[in-house]
Amino acid sequence: MAALVVVFSPLPRLRGLLQRCWGRLERSLLPGFFGGQSPPWGPALAVQAPVCLPQPVSSTGESSEAPSLLDSILWMAAPKKRRTIEVNRCRRRNPRNLIKVKTNIDVCPECGNLKQKHILCGYCYAKVKAETRLIRLEIHKKEGGPFNAPTVETLVLYDGEKPTEKDEGKRIIERARKRPSWFVQN
Numbered sequence: 001m002a003a004l005v006v007v008f009s010p011l012p013r014l015r016g017l018l019q020r021c022w023g024r025l026e027r028s029l030l031p032g033f034f035g036g037q038s039p040p041w042g043p044a045l046a047v048q049a050p051v052c053l054p055q056p057v058s059s060t061g062e063s064s065e066a067p068s069l070l071d072s073i074l075w076m077a078a079p080k081k082r083r084t085i086e087v088n089r090c091r092r093r094n095p096r097n098l099i100k101v102k103t104n105i106d107v108c109p110e111c112g113n114l115k116q117k118h119i120l121c122g123y124c125y126a127k128v129k130a131e132t133r134l135i136r137l138e139i140h141k142k143e144g145g146p147f148n149a150p151t152v153e154t155l156v157l158y159d160g161e162k163p164t165e166k167d168e169g170k171r172i173i174e175r176a177r178k179r180p181s182w183f184v185q186n
Contacts, residue, residue, distance in 0.1 A: 026069060110182050124182060131180060138173050161185070 105114055108121035115121040135156055143149055154171045157163065158179035163172060179185065 027066060127180070128182065131183065135173060135175070138175065142173065156183075 102116065104117045106117045107113070108115045108124060111121060111123050113121055113123045139149070139154070140146075150171055152169060152171050154173060155163065155167055156173045156175060158175050159177060161179070163170075
């Protein structure tokens with residue numbers, strides 16, 4: 001596979017040499033595409049194009065010029081004018097692109113902070129996480145690791161709470177503090 005890279009050089013002689021070489025390459029390869037005989041030893045050239053290279057449209061009779069490979073290039077669309085700052089800002093700040101105002105804000109009944117109606121309060125969740133971590137530490141102290149855990153249900157009892165008869169056979173974890181209001185007893 002042969003590739004020729006045309007570089008616009010400040011040296012005009014080198015530029016002319018590259019243009020002549022490119023022209024010779026086109027003249028030797030294109031007759032084979034249009035039914036003429038090309039030499040059997042010619043280099044192979046892979047071009048991503050339609051099956052048949054398009055013929056340039058000529059309005060008056062036959063043209064003696066050989067078609068160029070640049071005629072078959074599909075030119076991509078480009079904007080004619082630059083978008084102004086005002087147009088860009090209007091497009092970006094369109095009301096459909098802005099963040100919607102939330103109307104489902106409510107006050108948390110436990111701590112009084114603002115929260116969304118269908119989402120757990122962030123401040124209360126931090127308290128739940130801390131309490132859960134302390135319960136897990138108690139479990140770890142009692143059993144010595146995660147692989148020694150029994151296959152029974154766990155019951156957490158706080159100060160002043162006693163296990164009932166239906167809690168027999170369950171793993172009991174005792175916490176030395178008052179039960180939080182958000183941690184309901186089953």
